[in-house]
Each structure stands twice: as structure tokens, then as C-alpha cells.
Amino acid sequence: MATDPKNKCTEIIWKGRASCITCEIRKQVLFSDLPDEALRPIVTPIDTYCYPEKTPLYPAEAEGQLIYTVRKGLLKLYQILPNGKQRIVRLLKPGDVAGLELIVSSHYHHFAMTMHDSEICQIPVKVLTRLQADYPILYRQLLARWQSSLDEADRFITLFSTGSAHARMARLLLQMGIRENASWGARITREEMGDILGTSTETASRIIADFKRQQLLYEKNNTIHILDKNQLQQIEQDEKKSLRGTPFPR
Amino acid sequence: MATDPKNKCTEIIWKGRASCITCEIRKQVLFSDLPDEALRPIVTPIDTYCYPEKTPLYPAEAEGQLIYTVRKGLLKLYQILPNGKQRIVRLLKPGDVAGLELIVSSHYHHFAMTMHDSEICQIPVKVLTRLQADYPILYRQLLARWQSSLDEADRFITLFSTGSAHARMARLLLQMGIRENASWGARITREEMGDILGTSTETASRIIADFKRQQLLYEKNNTIHILDKNQLQQIEQDEKKSLRGTPFPR
DNA sequence: CGTTAAATTGAGATCTTTCAACTACGGTGG
DNA sequence: CCACCGTAGTTGAAAGATCTCAATTTAACG
Numbered sequence A, B: 001m002a003t004d005p006k007n008k009c010t011e012i013i014w015k016g017r018a019s020c021i022t023c024e025i026r027k028q029v030l031f032s033d034l035p036d037e038a039l040r041p042i043v044t045p046i047d048t049y050c051y052p053e054k055t056p057l058y059p060a061e062a063e064g065q066l067i068y069t070v071r072k073g074l075l076k077l078y079q080i081l082p083n084g085k086q087r088i089v090r091l092l093k094p095g096d097v098a099g100l101e102l103i104v105s106s107h108y109h110h111f112a113m114t115m116h117d118s119e120i121c122q123i124p125v126k127v128l129t130r131l132q133a134d135y136p137i138l139y140r141q142l143l144a145r146w147q148s149s150l151d152e153a154d155r156f157i158t159l160f161s162t163g164s165a166h167a168r169m170a171r172l173l174l175q176m177g178i179r180e181n182a183s184w185g186a187r188i189t190r191e192e193m194g195d196i197l198g199t200s201t202e203t204a205s206r207i208i209a210d211f212k213r214q215q216l217l218y219e220k221n222n223t224i225h226i227l228d229k230n231q232l233q234q235i236e237q238d239e240k241k242s243l244r245g246t247p248f249p250r
Numbered sequence C: 001c002g003t004t005a006a007a008t009t010g011a012g013a014t015c016t017t018t019c020a021a022c023t024a025c026g027g028t029g030g
Numbered sequence D: 001c002c003a004c005c006g007t008a009g010t011t012g013a014a015a016g017a018t019c020t021c022a023a024t025t026t027a028a029c030g
Helices: A125-134 A137-158 A165-180 A190-197 A201-213 A229-237 B125-134 B137-158 B165-180 B190-197 B201-213 B229-237
Strands: A013-017 A047-051 A056-058 A066-072 A075-080 A086-092 A111-114 A118-124 A217-220 A223-226 B013-017 B047-051 B056-058 B066-072 B075-080 B086-092 B111-114 B118-124 B217-220 B223-226
Touching (some): A066 A125, A075 B137, A086 A137, A086 A190, A086 B137, A118 A125, A125 A137, A137 B086, A165 A201, A165 A229, A190 A201, A201 A217, B066 B125, B086 B137, B118 B125, B125 B137, B165 B190, B165 B201, B165 B223, B165 B229, B190 B201, B201 B217
Antiparallel strands (some): A047 A118, A056 A111, A066 A118, A217 A223, B013 B047, B047 B118, B056 B111, B066 B118, B075 B086, B075 B111, B217 B223
8 A cells, every 4th residue: 555656545444344264464364373264254343444644543551442453554553751752662564463462451552553554454352352262272373473572572672772873773774674675665754763763853864864875775766775785784783892791602 | 589698599509399389479470370280290390499690591592491480589681782782671570481482482582691699480381381271261371471571671662762861760760669669679780771771881870870969869788779759750751842742632 | 908890980082962944845725 | 837835854063962991999708
């Protein structure tokens, strides 16, 4: 959607009752292990919507009953500090799930918003708890989802919050590059880069401009393309090697 | 342990086969929902050990079969960047669990090390998978554990990786204060504070010294005590309010 | 009382933010 | 069709924050 301007959606559109059984990304989603009969529409009141970019899905602290699965597009989960600054703590791509915490909590733990035009399925948390009872195998998927959220959170700490701004930006570009192979399909504003890396918008802009001057990347149609992956990998390590040893043998 | 020098342990000591049934912190641990009979020693080969401070438990990427529950003390989970810098991504206090990722992974995702003398139970991951089969209720606990790890990870992003170093340090002090009410039982080196906040050791030291000069806290017997919580809460918000609006109605 | 690791401090070099001005671009309405 | 806006991006300059390196000081321990 995001990359197809002809198909731009400008308002929230109900795309109908989801047919999980024939869903083209079913293999990557929560229900991948479940048999077809578990997903018959009667037992799974799941709706699909098309959201324009920058559509808020839910605010932190709010009570909720809906879990969201991304089919297309990009979602951000963020938190807001008392001083009003926002910090993005997770990016969700197709196949990822937002709001899983409702299974154990009762309120959302982040603000959620689309970054691109997105196609998203809403799953009532009750559906999950019900399916859980009938299909214990679902638990495996839940645990796996949770773990991958955790891994993503860890990446935000070690990759995007550690070292110089240049190093962090290089890591962000490489991470996104990995997801979308080489070119960066995902459109992200400088402001959002700043919110991911914990820098000001201007710093994010300066660093990108800097990388462009160094021929490490170029931008075309609002899309960033990596030219020199090696150099970026150099920059991501920047600062001189620490001499602190590791207590773990080899 | 950590606070009782007379009882200091200087090497790894086997404290015997754990008796989970009578464990004094059983209510806070993974097994809190399980009936006594599930925890008979025959079915749960769980050992308790006493580890001196700075004992490595496992390195990232390593294959493993042991999950660790903290009974006393403090553990850190950290990752090491290619340039050798380490970043602490989680602190584990009594009742917390390290290595849960083995349920879905096969290798550990962090380096784990005790920060204080600690008493820790080792649980073979197979015990969990076996118990899981017999006592589905265990899943609830697992999900809850995972979620609280996630919450802790998010705190590391928003609280400890966002804003000025002063603000981040204030948040760290307040967080630790909350855990240990007012005084900071946990002994943490300046270097570790730096590894948590993503600053240099010297900066961590300077900020603490600064706070001392401002009478916001004092240190006695290697223990930090908060004097002026209000002022710290002021500092944690520092920087001027952002004007960026929120798209979420009140 | 010496030894060692941790903590502190100073000073200069660097990095990052802030504030403000300016540019580029895509609508929108006349 | 074009002038006008508003948003996003860019850039400069100065202030401020943080890092680095090096020198001291402090504290703990045998």
C-alpha cells in the first residue's frame, strides 16, 4: 500500500470479515499452527481494515479487547515521557502483532499508530483465549511471538540506543535494509528516525545528509537505497574497541 | 546475602536439591500456580546454588538447557556490541527468571552474570516442558513472565535510554528506589550504571557526585540513599516540554 | 602499611542540541 | 494555471552535554 500511491487509502476502510483460512500471510501469523476448522468465520470474528498512515490505533493505558495483526504496512509502538517526548520502542511489520499484552494485562502498554497505509486484522482477545482452550498448540505461537517482541526490544536497546548517533543510524539503516533487502521500502520521516534513535530530528537529518555526501546511500522517490553496506558496517562499530575483557571463555 | 558481609560466599556452592514446595518465595515464582504434587523432587530436579558476585552464568549464543530463577541477589543480562562495549538490557531481582528463551529458542540471547552474591535455582528447561504438558495453567505464568520481561525491556528504552544523562540517572535512582523503598540496597558500580544508561563510567560518576553536592542523595556503606525524591522527579523530566501534540483524545 | 580496584576530578576535544532561517514539495483554492 | 500554505527536510551557528585521557583520591583488604 505505502509504495503504491494509486492505491492510497485516505480513511479507515472495513475490508470485510477476514478469511484466515485463505489468508496469504497465514503461514507467518499467530494462527499458522491451527487447523482450518479452528478458523471458520463463525468462531473467529476477525475484521480486516485498511488504515491510512498516521492513524492512531490505541493509546497507552487504555483498556482494550482488540489485538492487531499487521498484514501490510508498518506500525509503530511508542511511549510518551512526562516531558512530552515520544520514544518509539518497536516497529511492527507484516506478520507482527500489537496488543498481545491484553492476554495478561487488561490495558495496552504502548501507543500504537500506523506509519504507512496499512492493512490490519483486528482479533478480539476473547477469540484467542477461546482458541487457546481448544488448541493448546496455539500457546507455542504465543510464546514465540512474545520472545520475538523481546528480541526486537533488545535490539532497540543495544542497536538503537548505544553509541554515537552516527553508529546508531548506521545500525538502523542496516536493520531496515535487512528487512527490505538493500533498498529501504519503508518510508520513515527524519522525526521518526530521531524518535527511534533518541536523537533530535535535526541530528537525524544531518546524519542522513552526511551519509549521502559520503556516497553511502541515496534517496529516490522518498526511498533510501544503501550504496555502501561495508562502510556502514564500519560506522556502526565506530568508537575504538573497548579493552574490557569478557569473563566468558572464547 | 549481598547485604550480609558475614555470610559472603566466595565460590559457587551447591545448596542442595531445591524444595520448591516449602520455598519461601514460591508465591512469586514461576510455579506459584502449581499444586504441591507437581513439585515433588522426583519430578523436579531443581538445584539451588549460591553464586558470588560477578559470576558468569551463561554467554549469549550458547546452547543451554538451564533456566535460572533468582532467589536472592541481583542478576544482569547484557549484550556485547561488535566494538566490545557492553550494554545491560535487564536487571533481574528475586522472583525473576533468566533464560526463558530456551523454551522457544535453543540458545541464550544474552550474557548473564550475578551483580551481587546470589542464590539461584537451576531449572532444566525439560522440566518446564514436561510440567507444561501436565499443568496447562503453567502457561499463564509463562506468558506473564514474558510480558514482565518485555515491560522491563521497555523501561530500559524509555527510561534509561532517552533524554539527558542527568534525567536518565534520576530515573535509574528512582526505579531502584522504588524496588528497595527509599534506600538503595543494591550495590551497583559506576561502570554498571554507565552500562545501563549508555554513558561512560566517568559521566555516571560525575552525575552522582553532582547529585550529592545538591543534597539529593548521600552514600553510606556503599549504599545510596535518596534524600530529595521530589527534586529527582523534577530532574527526570528535565528538558523543556515538547509541544508536539498527541493524536489521542485525552 | 602497601596494593589494587573503584571513584573522582580536570581539561580539551567532540558530539549533539537548540533555535532560527531557509528550501523543497505537494496540495488547495482562486 | 499559478500564488499561497503547510509540512518535511536542510543548514548554520552558538550553547551545552558528553567523552576521552590522564592524574588523583578514596576505600577495601590482606
